Amino acid sequence: MNLDTNIDNNTLLKKDNINFKGKLSRWYRFLLTNKGIFFGSLITFIVIFCVVFAPLVTTYDPLKQDITKRLTPPMWQDGGSIEHILGTDSMGRDLLTRIIYGGRFSLLLGLTSVLIALMVGTLFGLITGYYGGFLENILMRIVDIQLGFPFIILVVIILSIAEPTFWVLSALFSLLLWPGYARVVRSILLSEKSAAYVLAAKSLGASDFRIIIIYIARNIIPSMLLMSTMDIATIIITEAMLGFVGLGTPPPAPTWGNIMADGKNYISTAWWVITFPGVAIWITLFGINLFGDNLQQFVNPKLRKKY
Amino acid sequence: MKQIIIKRLIIGLFVILVVTMLTFALLQLFPGDPAKMIAPWAGEETLIEIRKSFGLDSPFHIQVLKFYQDALKGDFGESFFYREEVRTLLFSYFPRTIYLTLGALLMALVISIPLGVLSALNRDSFIDRIVLFISITSQSLPNFWLALMFILFFAVKLGLFPAGGYGSWQHLFLPSFALACTLIATFIRSIRSMMIDVLEQDFIKASEARGIPRLYIIKKGLRNTFVPLLTLFTMQLGYMLGGAVVIEFIFNYPGIGLLAMQAVLRRDYPLIQGLVVLISTVFIILNLLVDLSYTYLDPRIRKEEL
Numbered sequence: 001m002n003l004d005t006n007i008d009n010n011t012l013l014k015k016d017n018i019n020f021k022g023k024l025s026r027w028y029r030f031l032l033t034n035k036g037i038f039f040g041s042l043i044t045f046i047v048i049f050c051v052v053f054a055p056l057v058t059t060y061d062p063l064k065q066d067i068t069k070r071l072t073p074p075m076w077q078d079g080g081s082i083e084h085i086l087g088t089d090s091m092g093r094d095l096l097t098r099i100i101y102g103g104r105f106s107l108l109l110g111l112t113s114v115l116i117a118l119m120v121g122t123l124f125g126l127i128t129g130y131y132g133g134f135l136e137n138i139l140m141r142i143v144d145i146q147l148g149f150p151f152i153i154l155v156v157i158i159l160s161i162a163e164p165t166f167w168v169l170s171a172l173f174s175l176l177l178w179p180g181y182a183r184v185v186r187s188i189l190l191s192e193k194s195a196a197y198v199l200a201a202k203s204l205g206a207s208d209f210r211i212i213i214i215y216i217a218r219n220i221i222p223s224m225l226l227m228s229t230m231d232i233a234t235i236i237i238t239e240a241m242l243g244f245v246g247l248g249t250p251p252p253a254p255t256w257g258n259i260m261a262d263g264k265n266y267i268s269t270a271w272w273v274i275t276f277p278g279v280a281i282w283i284t285l286f287g288i289n290l291f292g293d294n295l296q297q298f299v300n301p302k303l304r305k306k307y
Numbered sequence: 308m309k310q311i312i313i314k315r316l317i318i319g320l321f322v323i324l325v326v327t328m329l330t331f332a333l334l335q336l337f338p339g340d341p342a343k344m345i346a347p348w349a350g351e352e353t354l355i356e357i358r359k360s361f362g363l364d365s366p367f368h369i370q371v372l373k374f375y376q377d378a379l380k381g382d383f384g385e386s387f388f389y390r391e392e393v394r395t396l397l398f399s400y401f402p403r404t405i406y407l408t409l410g411a412l413l414m415a416l417v418i419s420i421p422l423g424v425l426s427a428l429n430r431d432s433f434i435d436r437i438v439l440f441i442s443i444t445s446q447s448l449p450n451f452w453l454a455l456m457f458i459l460f461f462a463v464k465l466g467l468f469p470a471g472g473y474g475s476w477q478h479l480f481l482p483s484f485a486l487a488c489t490l491i492a493t494f495i496r497s498i499r500s501m502m503i504d505v506l507e508q509d510f511i512k513a514s515e516a517r518g519i520p521r522l523y524i525i526k527k528g529l530r531n532t533f534v535p536l537l538t539l540f541t542m543q544l545g546y547m548l549g550g551a552v553v554i555e556f557i558f559n560y561p562g563i564g565l566l567a568m569q570a571v572l573r574r575d576y577p578l579i580q581g582l583v584v585l586i587s588t589v590f591i592i593l594n595l596l597v598d599l600s601y602t603y604l605d606p607r608i609r610k611e612e613l
Contacts, residue, residue: 145322149329150586152549153579156571157333237449241553244451245568260452271459278452285447293443 036294043287051103060097062254074272087272090262095273099280102254106239107284109166110232113173118228120174121181122220126212128182129189139186143179151176155238159247166249169242173235184227185220192216222298229292233285240281256281312595319591323584327378330583331371334576374580383584384577388569393581396566401585403473404551404562410483411547412540415490423498424525427506438495446492451553454485458557471559482558486550493539501532538600541593548586 032038050057074087074095086095128136155172162168192198193216201211236256242248243257244264251258256277263274377384383393426438461481462470468481505511505528514524552564559565563582570578 141318141321144318145325149322149326150548150567150583150590152552153330153567153571153583153586154333156552156568157330157579160571161333161336233447240449241451245553245556264455267455267459268463274452274455275459278449278456281449281452282444282447286443289443289446 034294034297036290040287040289040291040294043283044291047103047284047287048107050100051107054097054100054104058094058097058100060094062093062098062101073270086276087270089259089273090266090270095259095276098254098259099256099277102256102259102277103280103284105166105249105253105255106236106257106281107232109170109173109239110235112166113170113177113235114228114231116170116174117177117231118181118224121178122185122224124178125182125185126189126217129186130193130208130212136186139179139182143183146176146179155242156247159242164242164247164249169239169249173238177231180231181224181227184223188220188223189216192219222295226292226295229288229295233288233292236281236285240277312599315595315598319588319595322591323587326583326587327374327580328371330580331367331374334579335367378580378584383581386570386578387575388573388578389575393577396578397563397581397585400561400563400566403560404548404555404564406479407482407486407551407555407560407562408544408547410479411486411490414483414487415494416536418487419491419494419498420529423495424502424529426495427499427502428525430503438499442492442495445488445495448488450485450488450550451557453488454482454554454557457481457485471557473561478558478560482554482560486547486554489546489550490540490543493543494536497535497539498529498532501535502528505531534600538597541597541600544593545590548589 074084077087084094084096086099089095089098124139128139155176158172159168189212198211198215201215206214239248239255240257240260243255244260246261248257248261249255251262259277260274263270263272263277267274374384381394383397385391386393386396389396422438422441426435429435457468458470458481461467468477470481472478502525506524511524511528515521548564551562552568554560555562555564556568563585566578567582567586569575570582
C-alpha cells in the first residue's frame with residue numbers, strides 16, 4: 001500500500017466529491033420518493049424515539065414492583081385501569097414501561113453487534129478480496145465453518161457457560177455475523193476489481209488504498225446497509241428467543257426476551273404479558289423489514305420495477 | 308464439475324473436523340462435572356467409576372482422538388442421560404424434524420402460491436398492498452411467539468389442535484405453521500416477481516391475445532418458479548433448523564431441536580457431539596446443493612465462486 005500518493009491527491013479528492021454528487025442525488029431521490037422506505041423508516045424512527053426518550057414516554061420506573069397490582073389486565077379489559085395501559089406483569093410492574101425499556105436493550109444490542117461485525121467484516125473482506133492469496137483462503141474456510149456450524153447449538157452452549165450480559169451477547173452475535181459481511185464485500189470487490197474504471201485509476205497511478213476507499217467502497221455501501229438492517233432484525237428476534245428459553249440477560253433489567261420468559265409462566269391466566277412484547281417486536285421489525293425490502297430494490301435494480 | 312464437488316466435500320470434512328473440535332473445547336469449559344450430572348447423589352467412588360466407564364478420566368487429547376476413532380466407525384458413544392446409543396437416538400429423532408420441516412414447506416406453498424399469483428396479477432393495486440403487508444408481517448413475527456399465540460388461540464381457546472406432543476398430523480399442524488412463517492415471506496416475494504416476469508413475456512401476451520384461458524397461463528408461469536423456490540427453501544433450511552429448536556421446545560415436539568436443547572442443559576456430551584456432527588453434515592450438504600443449483604441456474608458463476 002502506498003500512502004504518499006494519497007496526500008498528493010488531496011486536491012483530486014475534492015474534485016471527486018463533486019463527481020459523487022450525481023450518484024448521491026440519485027440515492028436521495030430514491031430514498032425520498034419510495035413509499036416503502038418512507039413508511040419503514042418512519043415506523044423505525046418512532047420506535048427509536050420511544051426507546052431513546054423512554055422517560056418522557058412513560059413516567060413509571062420499569063423496575064418498581066407493586067405486588068398489590070400484580071397481573072392487572074390491560075385497560076380495555078375488566079379490571080384494567082388507565083394507569084396501566086397494557087396491564088402489569090407478575091411483579092406488578094407496568095408492562096408498557098418494561099416493553100419500552102426492554103426495547104433499549106434489544107435495539108442497542110442489534111446496533112452494536114452489527115456495527116462491530118460490519119467493521120471487522122468489511123475490513124477483512126476488502127483486504128482479502130483485493131489481495132487474495134493466503135488470507136483469502138483463511139477467510140473462505142472461516143465462512144465455510146460458520147455456514148456449517150449449527151449456530152443455535154453454539155449459542156446455547158456458550159450462553160450456558162458465560163453469563164449472558166450485553167457485551168457477551170454482542171460479542172457472540174458479531175462473531176457469528178462478521179464472516180457474512182466479509183464474504184459479501186469480497187465478492188463485490190472481486191467483480192469490481194477488474195472493472196474498467198479501476199484499471200483506469202490504477203494506470204493513472206492511484207494507490208491500492210485510494211482505489212479501495214474512494215472507488216470501490218462506495219459500491220459496497222448499499223449492500224452493507226441492506227445486510228445490516230436485515231441482521232439487526234435477526235438479532236432482535238434471536239435475543240428475544242434466547243431470553244424466552246431462559247438463556248438471555250437475566251432479570252430484573254427488562255429485555256423483550258425475559259419479559260416473554262416471565263409471561264410464559266402466566267400464559268393461561270395473563271395473556272397480555274407474553275403477547276405485547278411480541279407485538280412490540282412485530283412493529284419494530286415491520287419498520288426495519290419494510291425499509292430493508294425497498295432498499296433491496298435500490299441495491300438490486302433488477303427487482304426495482306417489480307415492486 | 309466433478310472436481311468442484313470433490314473439493315467441496317473435502318472442505319466439508321475439514322469443517323466437521325473443526326466444528327467437533329470446537330465443540331469439544333467448549334464442552335471442556337462447562338462448569339461442573341458431567342459425572343455428577345449422571346448420578347447427582349453418588350459417592351466419590353461411584354463418580355470415579357462413572358468417569359472411567361465413559362472415558363471422562365483420560366486426558367483431553369485422548370478423549371478427542373478416541374471420539375474421532377469411534378466416529379469414523381459411525382459410533383458416537385452412549386448418551387449419558389438416555390443410556391442409549393447416540394446413533395439410535397439420532398435415527399429416531401431426526402425424521403420427526405424432517406416431517407416438521409416438510410410440513411412447513413407444504414404450508415408455506417399452500418399459503419404463498421395463491422397470494423403471490425394474486426398480487427402478480429393485480430400489480431400495484433390494493434390487493435398487492437395487502438399481500439405485501441402479509442409478507443412483511445410474516446417476516447417480522449418471531450416464530451416462537453407466533454407458536455405461543457397459536458397455542459393460546461387454536462389449542463387453549465378453540466381446542467382445535469393439540470397444544471403439544473407428537474403422534475398424528477394434528478400434532479404437526481401448529482408447529483409447522485409457526486415454522487412456515489419466515490418461508491411464506493420469501494416465497495410470496497419470489498413467486499410474485501417471477502410471475503410478473505412471466506406475464507411480461509411475449510409468448511404469454513400472444514397466448515392471451517389468442518384467448519387461451521388465464522388459468523393455463525398461470526400454470527405455465529408457476530412451472531417456471533419451481534426450481535428457484537426449491538433453492539430458496541434449501542437456503543432457508545439452516546435458518547429453519549434453528550427455528551425448529553425453539554418451536555420443538557414450545558410444542559414439546561420430540562425432534563432433534565428439543566433433543567439438542569435438552570442435551571446441552573443436561574451436559575450430555577456424547578449426544579451433543581453426535582448432534583453437532585449430524586447437523587453440520589446436513590448444513591454442508593445443503594449448502595453444496597444450493598451452490599450447485601446456482602451454478603446450474605446461472606452458468607456465469609460456474610468458474611469463480613466455487
